[in-house]
Amino acid sequence: MNNLFELNEQLITLQFEASSREEVTTYLAERLEAGGYIKSSYLPAVLEREKTYPTGLPLATLGVAIPHTDPEHVNKPAISVATLKEPVVFHKMGSPDETVQAKIVFVLAISEPSKQLVMLEKLMTLFRKEEVMTKLSHMTSYEEATHVLQQELNQ
Template identity: 90%
Template sequence: MNNLFELDKELIELQYEASSREEVTAYLAERLEAGGYIKSSFLPAVLEREKTYPTGLPLATFGVAIPHTDPEHVNKPAISVATLKEPVIFHKMGSPDETVQAKIVFVLAISEPSKQLVMLEKLMTLFRKEDVMNKLSHMTSYEEAVDVLQQELNQ
């Protein structure tokens, strides 16, 4: 753990089967809420924000999504991550008319606005590492996934 967020195996789901962006986002938010990281208002706020400010990002070989919302819905910072057996459609960040087939979803619970930009920069650096992202998308070990994410996001 670092001072930006909490990440443990309880907040990660590997090879999850979801039929929609709403389903995977809700599943990850449930994990965050069960751990006390977010308020009950978090999920509705994330889903509403996603309609106006979509978070799908195309990478070299597959897409990712980083749903998040305002800090007022967060109790303590954390990231919940799901790798998906089959991608789900998110709308593209900056181009909502376009879609992205997201294979990894990172739900961000950031409690301080000043730290949101830092976390997004760390994620963007990770997303540029095609080999690490491909490895992460196929992982089946929760401990290994936590180790890789902690190593990459703490650099």
């Protein structure tokens, strides 16, 4: 299979307890860095970008966030995902004065600008599937979560 990006059980965390968007973003970025997917410059860059270009998205039944930054901070493409026990506040994409209670966070490591649009389109398609997103937000099986995400995002 020719995957657009790496997504495996080591990059997925289920029912994570975080108190802030910085905490969950840092945790997911550290997992990406441990796997060699990103450079040490990634985390400061993604946290800084989030201040100017927030990534919170309200969906029909829950909120999500997709923190990411420029390809120069990425070694190889991957997504690190956390479902949260309790939502954390992200600022809303396109409306930074508004907030979103994010229940699932997808930290994107995009190595080629041309692939960014493809990855975002796949995520938006997934986000429109309310039933899948709700199910994903409650999952406790890493195998099941990995399977669902691979099936939805790496087709």
